[in-house]
Amino acid sequence: xxxxxxxxxxxxxxxxxxxxxxxxxxxxxxxxxxxxxxxxxxxxxxxxxxxxxxxxxxxxxxxxxxxxxxxxxxxxxxxxxxxxxxxxxxxxxxxxxxxxxxxxxxxxxxxxxxxxxxxxxxxxxxxxxxxxxxxxxxxxxxxxxxxxxxxxxxxxxxxxxxxxxxxxxxxxxxxxxxxxxxxxxxxxxxxxx
Amino acid sequence: xxxxxxxxxxxxxxxxxxxxxxxxxxxxxxxxxxxxxxxxxxxxxxxxxxxxxxxxxxxxxxxxxxxxxxxxxxxxxxxxxxxxxxxxxxxxxxxxxxxxxxxxxxxxxxxxxxxxxxxxxxxxxxxxxxxxxxxxxxxxxxxxxxxxxxxxxxxxxxxxxxxxxxxxxxxxxxxxxxxxxxxxxxxxxxxxxxxxxxxxxxxxxxxxxxxxxxxxxxxxxxxxxxxxxxxxxxxxxxxxxxxxxxxxxxxxxxxxxxxxxxxxxxxxxxxxxxxxxxxxxxxxxxxxxxxxxxxxxxxxxxxxxxxxxxxxxxxxxxxxxxxxxxxxxxxxxxxxxxxxxxxxxxxxxxxxxxxxxxxxxxxxxxxxxxxxxxxxxxxxxxxxxxxxxxxxxxxxxxxxxxxxxxxxxxxxxxxxxxxxxxxxxxxxxxxxxxxxxxxxxxxxxxxxxxxxxxxxxxxx
Numbered sequence: 213x214x215x216x217x218x219x220x221x222x223x224x225x226x227x228x229x230x231x232x233x234x235x236x237x238x239x240x241x242x243x244x245x246x247x248x249x250x251x252x253x254x255x256x257x258x259x260x261x262x263x264x265x266x267x268x269x270x271x272x273x274x275x276x277x278x279x280x281x282x283x284x285x286x287x288x289x290x291x292x293x294x295x296x297x298x299x300x301x302x303x304x305x306x307x308x309x310x311x312x313x314x315x316x317x318x319x320x321x322x323x324x325x326x327x328x329x330x331x332x333x334x335x336x337x338x339x340x341x342x343x344x345x346x347x348x349x350x351x352x353x354x355x356x357x358x359x360x361x362x363x364x365x366x367x368x369x370x371x372x373x374x375x376x377x378x379x380x381x382x383x384x385x386x387x388x389x390x391x392x393x394x395x396x397x398x399x400x401x402x403x404x405x
Numbered sequence: 406x407x408x409x410x411x412x413x414x415x416x417x418x419x420x421x422x423x424x425x426x427x428x429x430x431x432x433x434x435x436x437x438x439x440x441x442x443x444x445x446x447x448x449x450x451x452x453x454x455x456x457x458x459x460x461x462x463x464x465x466x467x468x469x470x471x472x473x474x475x476x477x478x479x480x481x482x483x484x485x486x487x488x489x490x491x492x493x494x495x496x497x498x499x500x501x502x503x504x505x506x507x508x509x510x511x512x513x514x515x516x517x518x519x520x521x522x523x524x525x526x527x528x529x530x531x532x533x534x535x536x537x538x539x540x541x542x543x544x545x546x547x548x549x550x551x552x553x554x555x556x557x558x559x560x561x562x563x564x565x566x567x568x569x570x571x572x573x574x575x576x577x578x579x580x581x582x583x584x585x586x587x588x589x590x591x592x593x594x595x596x597x598x599x600x601x602x603x604x605x606x607x608x609x610x611x612x613x614x615x616x617x618x619x620x621x622x623x624x625x626x627x628x629x630x631x632x633x634x635x636x637x638x639x640x641x642x643x644x645x646x647x648x649x650x651x652x653x654x655x656x657x658x659x660x661x662x663x664x665x666x667x668x669x670x671x672x673x674x675x676x677x678x679x680x681x682x683x684x685x686x687x688x689x690x691x692x693x694x695x696x697x698x699x700x701x702x703x704x705x706x707x708x709x710x711x712x713x714x715x716x717x718x719x720x721x722x723x724x725x726x727x728x729x730x731x732x733x734x735x736x737x738x739x740x741x742x743x744x745x746x747x748x749x750x751x752x753x754x755x756x757x758x759x760x761x762x763x764x765x766x767x768x769x770x771x772x773x774x775x776x777x778x779x780x781x782x783x784x785x786x787x788x789x790x791x792x793x794x795x796x797x798x799x800x801x802x803x804x805x806x807x808x809x810x811x812x813x814x815x816x817x818x819x820x821x822x823x824x825x826x827x828x829x830x831x832x833x834x835x836x837x838x839x840x841x842x843x844x845x846x847x848x849x850x851x852x853x854x855x856x857x858x859x860x861x862x863x864x865x
Contacts, residue, residue: 216478216490219645219693223471226701233464238653240454255670303635303682304601322449322660323670336682337634340627358671359656367652367677368617371484375659375675380627383667384543384559386566387434388585393542394593394600395627395674 238359248321248354249403256324259378260391261399270348270404274313279344279400283310287338290315290348303337312342312396316349316376318364319403322357323377326401327365330372339376345396347376351403411752411792412733414759421728428726434562435718435725441668442716442769449660458657460773463710466615466648467700473615473648474691480618484680486687494524497692501526501607501640504688505535508638510604514596516622516629517541518609519557519713520642520692522735526607537607538599540628542592549576555729557736558666558715563728596628606632610643611712612658613689616651619679620689623662623672630674639681642690645697646709652677658712661771665714695748704782708743710772717766717776723759732756739766739776746783754792757783818853825849 213221245251253263266273271292274280287309288295295313300306314333316326326347330336339345355361367373380395391397422428446452466473478488491497497520505513513530515521515537527548530537539548543560547553549572554560561569566583573579579591608629612621620641622629633639649658663669681687700706718724718738729737734745734753742756757780766776787793788801807814825833826849837846 214490215492215496215693218492219490219691219697220471220474222693222697223474223645223700226697227468227471230468230703230706233468234461235465235650236458236461238458238656240451240458242451243449259673307597307601320671325671325675335634337631340630340634357656358660359653362653362656365652367614367619368484368679371678371680371682373677373679374630375671376673377671377675378673380625380673382542382589382626384541384546384561385569385585385588386564387437387559387562388566390586390589392593393589393626393628394540394596394631 242357242359243322245321245356248356249351251321251356252319252324252354253403254324255322256378256401259324259399261324261378261401263401263403265351266402266404270402273404274346274348274402277346277400279311279346279398283344285309286311286313287342288313289333289338293348300335300338303335306335306338306341309338309342311344311346312338313346313348314339316347316401317353318361319349319354319401320356320358320361320375321354325375325377327361328374328376330370333370333372336372339374340380340395342396344398344400345376345379346400346402348402348404351405409751411754412756414727414731414733414755417733418727418731418759421731422726430565431563431728432722432725438559438667439716439719439769442665442719443668445664445668445670449664455657455661456771456773459661459712459771460710462649462654462657463712463772464707466650467646467706467709470645470648470700473650474645477613477615477618477648478691480614480616481620481680481689482618484618486618486680486689489688489690491690491692491694493694494692497521497524497642497690497694498526498529500690501642502530502533502535504638504640505530505605506533508605510638511535512599512602512604513537513607514540514599514603514605514628514632514636515607516609516624516632517544517560518607518642519736520609520644521607522554523644523694524642524692526642538596538603540596540599540626540632541624542589542626542628545592545596546572549573553730553735555737556715556718557713563730600628600631600635603632603636605636605638605640607640607642608632610641610647610689611662612655613643613648614650614652614655615648617679619652619677621655621659622676622678623659623674625667625669625673627674630676633676633678634682637684638686638688639678640688640690641678642692645691645693646700646711662712662714665716665769665771699744699747702747705743705747705779707774708740708747708779710774711740711744711770712772714771716769716771720765720769722761722763722765727759732759739780740774743776743779743783746787750787750790750792754787757781757787758793815853815855822849822851822853
């Protein structure tokens, strides 16, 4: 008998007299925030991420940032903002990127996390190999908590989708927080209309 | 005591406890993580509701595990993943090694997976000439030191910054420093080269979604993602109990996991993988290794709800003071003291006794595993199996007999008090030396409560 059948058989045999434990409704008194944007900005700040609110043209806001102006190699995965290098033809090519710019589809106020779908992203390696990451997000795409997020998202629309909550970080050495472990050293979020 | 070699937690802990300054520091470090967890939990008024839900979802999944495994397998295959089943650690190692060797892989990057630690994957692959680099910073550090991790979430919590600096300088010729920022930068540069040169990535899985066939991997460092985004082969290894029914259930678990583990609202990266990247192979290895046995045990089935957050070990006073290495198993602390003895009662017979039954673990567990009742039950089972010291078992039988004969018990008490009062102090100290390590003996009363009560004059 192959291992799959052996394991499934053993499990079925042992569960023969075990009743199905009930699956409860996913409801509860979930936390709510009077001002989603304010909560999102506060939570994102703790990550630590820098949040920039764009009131006019968000493209101008992005291109006006010191981070953008000082970066040598920029890959933009967002229409409207220009990068200065061509789309990546293979994952490792992202290693020389100073800045990667991508669009988030949804922001979660309780944690400052942003959902980035792999759809239309090209090489996802850019999100992790670039020295700095900038995410652009519509102000209206904010939800209070993860339950609301999962209700809106289709996590299967692409092979990859990720909640990104801040720059890469670690506290593995004596619990001292170090920002910029293996992934990006910083996260900038541009919130726009 | 019965035969084979076994791991004695108390014996291993003795040299650790002798360094009181270090023990105090380790204790405070872990307690600080527990405190962060409390702060994060208290910010959510619905915290207890989330725990109830998580417990119910996991209990339901475990009770229907074969159905969900079949559903997961079909859904994952439909998305282009290859799904393997492994009965035990040896089979898991053989499957992973087979995949790597058949593709000529010699350079592997690995992100945190307690399952692969449980199976002893690294030594198995290294013996075959395959380089496996643990990329989680904490695991990278202990790998360089040839030590196992001492905590499932904070692998290097037992080390001071000077220890890390010394290791990096000695093994990798790093410039001497003990500054965490500079040490992390050094590791970043070193591991970046490993990620770029890697031919395969091995990751763990935090949650496997039955309905969609997806696997979810949570990290703060992004090391798992670098592994999954670069090389052409991704092998995801998980125990069969890591399944959850639907994507929406992640709302509950992702809200509980990081808060319970480190006090963060969410890990930096919560990656959802539904099939391989273009030009990549994705292999998922589902491992039993004693889980189906555990599932068949009504008293301990709920231990399969565990989401490996580490909250129980952060709060456990014994773990905080003795450290993970005293346990001799890849998952230490309260949950480890159930899982390891269930897998191998003889080898891990002392673990359920590495416990004060304070119940703090049960209070913090996000999925409401009844940890301390299970630990107590395991003590009974181990005693029945005669895997406890003879002196303890005989002593309990003797005490039971004596307590059942009140006249004899009182006479022994009288004789004992008479004798002890007449012993010299130095002789008493020698007699009670073992008992008085870390304890103060109570004052000897002149008479028993029974005698006092019988002769009382002032009570009605």
